[in-house]
Amino acid sequence: MTLSKAVTELKTPKPSQSRKGRKEETRHRILMAALQLVDEGRSPSELGLREVARSVGMAAPSIYNHFADMDELGIALVEESLVRLRSVARSARKQMQNENLTKALKQLLQQFLLSINESESALRLLIMQWFNPNPEYRKIIRRDMSIMRQDLAENMEQTAAEKGLKLGEFSLESDIIFSLLITYILNAMDMDKAKREERLKVLEQQILMIVMRGRL
Amino acid sequence: MTLSKAVTELKTPKPSQSRKGRKEETRHRILMAALQLVDEGRSPSELGLREVARSVGMAAPSIYNHFADMDELGIALVEESLVRLRSVARSARKQMQNENLTKALKQLLQQFLLSINESESALRLLIMQWFNPNPEYRKIIRRDMSIMRQDLAENMEQTAAEKGLKLGEFSLESDIIFSLLITYILNAMDMDKAKREERLKVLEQQILMIVMRGRL
DNA sequence: TGTACATCAGTGAACGCGCGTTCACTGATGTAC
């Protein structure tokens, strides 16, 4: 082991996969730092190159080794946020097991709220970029939202089938529920956690009303 | 009539109420010009002082005769947009007359879509400012949204009473419908008019499903 | 009605500032022999 290598390893605690791997790691650190800034209340459109660089602890021009320009960073941030959300949605899906429907829903919504609290900065970012004048942002976000909406529909149909309810024609209901979830999130952004918990009960009743329609 | 007065009247076709009235008029022209810029695709946060001034046809510093700073202009823009929306909502309310419920709803939704198309720039502005990091913006918008939601609830209860339906406990339903209207608007922003018309049918079915629940 | 003065909406020039981006350079890492 040469001296230079030893020094390097002291400087960077996690050697990971040298160079290429480290570059990836830095890129990730940049995205995380930007997300944290959003979490601290900065709006995504206000995120400055220097601000992000400062927050990640590197010189401003270094950013250009990872992103061609600020828009590319913005898009990457959106995509990173969407990846987080999707994994959240996926984990929530598995929650819908056994028990009676009301109880399962209650549990599912608790998980939903937990995810919101955890991914708050990603959500905030996505909401604000949802109407970014640059159509690239909107396109990505809408594509993923559409996927999630379809996932919800399929999930509902599958659950209904398992529980022996009548099949088909669930798209109206699932779209309504998707709308309710979206507006819940939008409204939750300005609530503290207690208020979110409180409003969650209303959401639960609303969803129950939709779901129960065919079972009265 | 002195020469100077004559010249002035030539320059400004509408004399209105001199000075004070003209100042009010100019202020209004500034707001309209800003809204038009939003309509042309600029995001509200991108609206520059000079850009607005250029669009209204005056020197940049003149803006300061009407607004203390850019934030005051931004807030005024939000308030102007909200006034427009409220008048829209008020006119729609009167639409809900006689006939059978399904037909009345159809008519109401047509009016709703018409209003969206007309007030598109105001809507766009409000949506984008809904999550402005400056809490002042959010506060105003949420206050007005809350009022509109309550208006809808009262309106539904009143209509139900007139038609002899069972009273009370409509808040769940009206909140669901309000959520559906909001998400419809959000999604409509990226649709052309044909697509909006098409999606309106889905919205109609969704609302019918909610409203009909108690009457099956 | 005419005159003298006050008001004030609008202007052109200038300010300091922070932005995104470029550039030549450094020095550690990776590669070939």
Next chain:
DNA sequence: TGTACATCAGTGAACGCGCGTTCACTGATGTAC
């Protein structure tokens, strides 16, 4: 294994630019007598 060279992530200085805002000034409008 050691040596010579290529690669390339990161740097410090500098760029031009447009931003919000200030200032002293202009000249038409409003007011008092």
